[in-house]
Amino acid sequence: MFESPRLSSSLRGLKALRRNSSAETGMDVDDVDEVAYILEQLRQQEDRQDDDTVILKSSLRGTDRTQIKEACFLVTIVGIGYLFPFSALTQPVDYWTLLFPDFNIEFPLTTIYMWTNLTMLTILVFFGGGGGKGGKNHPSHFTRRIVGGFVGQLLVLLIVPTSYFLHLEEHTNMIAILTCTAIAAIVTAFIDSAVISLVSQYPLRVQEFFQLGVGVSTLIGSLYRDATKLVFPADAIVASSLLYFYTGAITIVICIAAYYRLMTLPLSKACLAKASKATSETESNPSSHTTTSTDPSERTPLVPTKEDTSMIKKEMFSFLDPERYQVLRKVVWNEFMILLLFLSTLALWPPLVTEIPAYDQWTISKLDGTGWWPLILMTIFSCLDCLGRLFVRYRMGLNKDNIWMAVTIRFLLFPLIIAQVQNWGWWSSDIWSAILVGCLGFTNGYVGTLTIVLVNEVVETSAEQAIAGTFTSFFLNSGLVLGATIGMGFDAILSK
Numbered sequence: 001m002f003e004s005p006r007l008s009s010s011l012r013g014l015k016a017l018r019r020n021s022s023a024e025t026g027m028d029v030d031d032v033d034e035v036a037y038i039l040e041q042l043r044q045q046e047d048r049q050d051d052d053t054v055i056l057k058s059s060l061r062g063t064d065r066t067q068i069k070e071a072c073f074l075v076t077i078v079g080i081g082y083l084f085p086f087s088a089l090t091q092p093v094d095y096w097t098l099l100f101p102d103f104n105i106e107f108p109l110t111t112i113y114m115w116t117n118l119t120m121l122t123i124l125v126f127f128g129g130g131g132g133k134g135g136k137n138h139p140s141h142f143t144r145r146i147v148g149g150f151v152g153q154l155l156v157l158l159i160v161p162t163s164y165f166l167h168l169e170e171h172t173n174m175i176a177i178l179t180c181t182a183i184a185a186i187v188t189a190f191i192d193s194a195v196i197s198l199v200s201q202y203p204l205r206v207q208e209f210f211q212l213g214v215g216v217s218t219l220i221g222s223l224y225r226d227a228t229k230l231v232f233p234a235d236a237i238v239a240s241s242l243l244y245f246y247t248g249a250i251t252i253v254i255c256i257a258a259y260y261r262l263m264t265l266p267l268s269k270a271c272l273a274k275a276s277k278a279t280s281e282t283e284s285n286p287s288s289h290t291t292t293s294t295d296p297s298e299r300t301p302l303v304p305t306k307e308d309t310s311m312i313k314k315e316m317f318s319f320l321d322p323e324r325y326q327v328l329r330k331v332v333w334n335e336f337m338i339l340l341l342f343l344s345t346l347a348l349w350p351p352l353v354t355e356i357p358a359y360d361q362w363t364i365s366k367l368d369g370t371g372w373w374p375l376i377l378m379t380i381f382s383c384l385d386c387l388g389r390l391f392v393r394y395r396m397g398l399n400k401d402n403i404w405m406a407v408t409i410r411f412l413l414f415p416l417i418i419a420q421v422q423n424w425g426w427w428s429s430d431i432w433s434a435i436l437v438g439c440l441g442f443t444n445g446y447v448g449t450l451t452i453v454l455v456n457e458v459v460e461t462s463a464e465q466a467i468a469g470t471f472t473s474f475f476l477n478s479g480l481v482l483g484a485t486i487g488m489g490f491d492a493i494l495s496k
Contacts, residue, residue: 067266071262072206073209078258081150081252084217084248084251085156086188088244088245088248089160090113091244094241100170100173102170105178112185116182116189121473122474125193125473139268141194143263145191147260149187152186153252157249160177160245196469196473197473204453211445219383219386222378223382334400338451343486344410344414346481347414353381353440354377380438380441381437381438381440388441388448389446391446395450400454403450407451413439417437417440
């Protein structure tokens with residue numbers, strides 16, 4: 001047990017004061033008792049914090065590096081998998097064209113997924129309740145939402161390709177596919193509402209690797225499209241697309257196994273136990289109760305008045321309880337940076353990136369009409385995105401207070417990429433196209449990951465980090481949805 005020298009000295013001094021008469025000290029004995037009570041509460045709180053530190057260190061002693069490495073690997077797998085269904089549903093454009101020759105399903109499919117996901121995530125973040133027994137930092141809360149979401153994604157990735165063998169009528173098949181898309185969006189929202197909150201409890205290195213997994217997921221989608229275009233003949237669209245779906249299903253099974261393994265690590269148990277305890281102590285904080293007496297032995301809550309009851313009802317029916325509202329006030333600026341960052345990405349990628357034409361004669365002669373040039377640009381974006389996520393440990397002077405500068409400067413890519421699409425200016429060349437798309441990808445990985453991990457530096461406790469994680473999921477997805485909507489608008493205007 002550790003004890004603060006200042007608190008110990010103060011308590012000893014108060015005991016000496018109590019032994020003296022009030023005439024000698026100028027203080028009543030009751031006043032001395034009151035101050036002593038407050039100091040004793042502070043000492044006990046400090047002791048509990050020291051105990052948490054000892055428990056956390058002892059649980060990791062000798063194995064911390066190994067466990068952190070394993071945790072990094074496992075969260076990378078989870079990061080790869082949880083967005084895979086979205087890629088699987090939106091990327092096989094050739095497959096959807098084959099199934100629905102008279103209807104462009106790509107736009108409604110993307111729109112339904114994004115807006116359904118955001119709507120469900122809003123409900124879960126702002127109206128989702130306390131997470132059941134143990135609160136939102138309890139492992140059972142994370143397991144229900146994350147594993148439940150993965151199981152839902154698995155079913156969708158099995159049903160969608162299997163429907164091909166049912167030989168459904170085109171309209172019926174379209175309704176089935178769009179319904180599965182909405183279901184995938186809903187179950188993914190459950191994962192979104194918990195996974196960043198979970199990862200925020202771990203050391204910073206683990207958080208960075210989770211974001212790397214998200215980037216690798218996009219890279220895998222791009223590389224898979226490249227590989228199938230190389231390996232499969234042009235008329236093997238069905239085979240390559242069905243393989244993509246079933247590969248995604250296997251990936252989700254691996255993600256579930258990785259999650260359960262992650263939860264068995266002593267590192268996970270220590271981090272989550274500390275966060276859960278912090279939440280419990282916040283909720284049971286005695287200072288939140290009004291008392292009837294200044295005597296420490298008689299501190300009992302008052303019977304609620306009519307005003308108290310009115311306030312309780314107001315909080316019960318408010319979409320933000322006071323604690324969550326206080327956390328939101330702290331992090332809202334940094335969360336807004338997350339929204340702007342991913343809005344700027346999705347407004348340009350993929351709608352405008354895939355519209356950049358080939359300019360150089362060699363590229364036109366070799367790739368024009370083959371569909372390879374957009375795939376090459378998409379692969380450049382994905383590779384540089386992953387590279388940017390690997391560099392997050394190097395802050396380059398960026399912090400929670402000035403990250404807005406990097407987010408703002410990144411908007412300069414808007415006019416430059418639009419100029420490439422429209423063939424404006426002397427820089428219309430394939431080299432410049434590759435450089436600009438590479439910059440877009442690198443800054444999405446580097447600045448995007450940094451905006452997310454810096455949110456944890458705005459808050460102070462593990463309980464606040466968990467709450468901030470749910471808001472991060474909401475603002476991130478809001479940026480994705482708004483950016484994709486703006487991108488579709490740009491694409492429609494520029495294609496005229």
